[in-house]
Amino acid sequence: MNTVELDKIFDQAKSWVLEAGETIRTKINDPLTINTKSNPNDLVTEMDKETELFFAKKIKDTYPDHLILSEEGFGDDIDSLNGTVWIIDPIDGTMNFVHQKRNFAISIGIYQDGVGEIGLIYNVIEDVLYSAIRNKGAYKNEEKLPLLSESVKIEEAILGLNHFWLCENRLVREQTMQQLVRKVRGTRTYGSAALEFAYVAEGIMDGYLTMRLSPWDIAAGVVIVNEVGGTTTDINGDELNMIKNNSVFTCNPRVQHIIIDDYLRKGRK
Template sequence: MDIDMREELFHQAKTWVKEAGEIIRNRIKDPLTIDTKSDAKDLVTQMDRAIEYFFVKRIKEAYPSHQLLSEEGYGDDVTTLDGTVWIIDPIDGTMNFVQQKRNFAISVGVFHDGIGEIGLIYNVIDDVLYTAQRNNGAFKNDQKLPTLNEQVSLDKSVLGLNHFWLCENRLVDEKVMQKLVKKVRGARAYGSAALEFAFVAEGTLEGYLAMGLAPWDVAAGMVIVNEVGGVTSNIDGISLNLLQKDTVLTCHPAVHQKIITEYIQKGRK
């Protein structure tokens, strides 16, 4: 993708994200229609669907040749990342949106021929926008984020984790995960993968570990974390395939491999 086109898409995406955020804030107290998807904990609301449709309509009108991979079914049947693909989660952290009315985000990633070109994560209620363009750094509300190049040890790290590591079909032995939790300075669960990626990028988390995320959960965050020198892979250290669900580990570069080799690989089932 040439620089001029990327710049155009970035400013257009930023405008749309801000507009979508305003819609959500204006309607945050409206009664919700809440449905479930895969199980009772996997929620979707009419707001998720409305915001996704908002993006689909604008993208298809402005860029009809672009593909759109999204969570709620309004996008395309994407089987390849060839060309330009928008990967969108209209509300990442729907349970937080429903229960707390905060701690959720709009996540928009733009990829071209499989390369992450643009990432935007918008913490709607706090009005905090994380952005990145490939090879142009990452920003928090237009303030450039520093590169993650300082030395960090695992015992002084804070990790984002979720309870799924303790569920029945866990991929890593829970005793090993308990050792990891005891080793680090602290563990947190925010309930929004997009926000946890953003927190890794800004350095308030040293890492985020999730058992199974979809492409729309991680696409924008990968671009942003990459721009500050962070590392994102699955739990085996392999690059993520953005056409399928996968385990995810995004980290400060100083602790990424250590978590894999000293904990995950030893506890792998």
């Protein structure tokens, strides 16, 4: 995929994201049909499905040879990232969408032969778009984001933690995580992995840690965080598998090894 093609796809994807966001805002107070998937906290609404179907139709009509990996069932059955693959979460943070009507995002990552080329995370209610094209920097709306600070220390770090998965998976000892929470300056939980990736890229959080995420939760965020000098791995520091669920740690690299070596690896059960 050459630069001209990439720019064209980015512009098209951006216009679709903004269009879908406008539709969601228009319908935000309409009655919702809410169902559950894997458990009572795993929500899906008609808006999730309608938004994903909107993207699937646009992509297939415009780029029939492109593939889709998505959450709500309108994508392709794929087992690799060969070719051009759109990884889509139509509403990341559905529980927030249902209960708060804010703090959710549209998330789209576009990968070419396994390489993240484009990332788009749209905070729908606040009308804020985080975006990146590989090797061209990351943006918050039209403002280019600076590279992450090289002077951050773990004692000064703000860390995003998904407490539900920490308790559920038991991959790391609870006592070890309590020590980490006491070590950093503060922790936050926003309920949308896409937005937490965006906040790491913006530099208003220094890392985000969770024990299980799907590819559509992280695909866009990985591209955007990369463009500001951040890094994303699993909790062992290993490369992510972008077609399977992963533990995830995205962060400013200045705190990565300290947290992985001193807390995540030592905290194994």
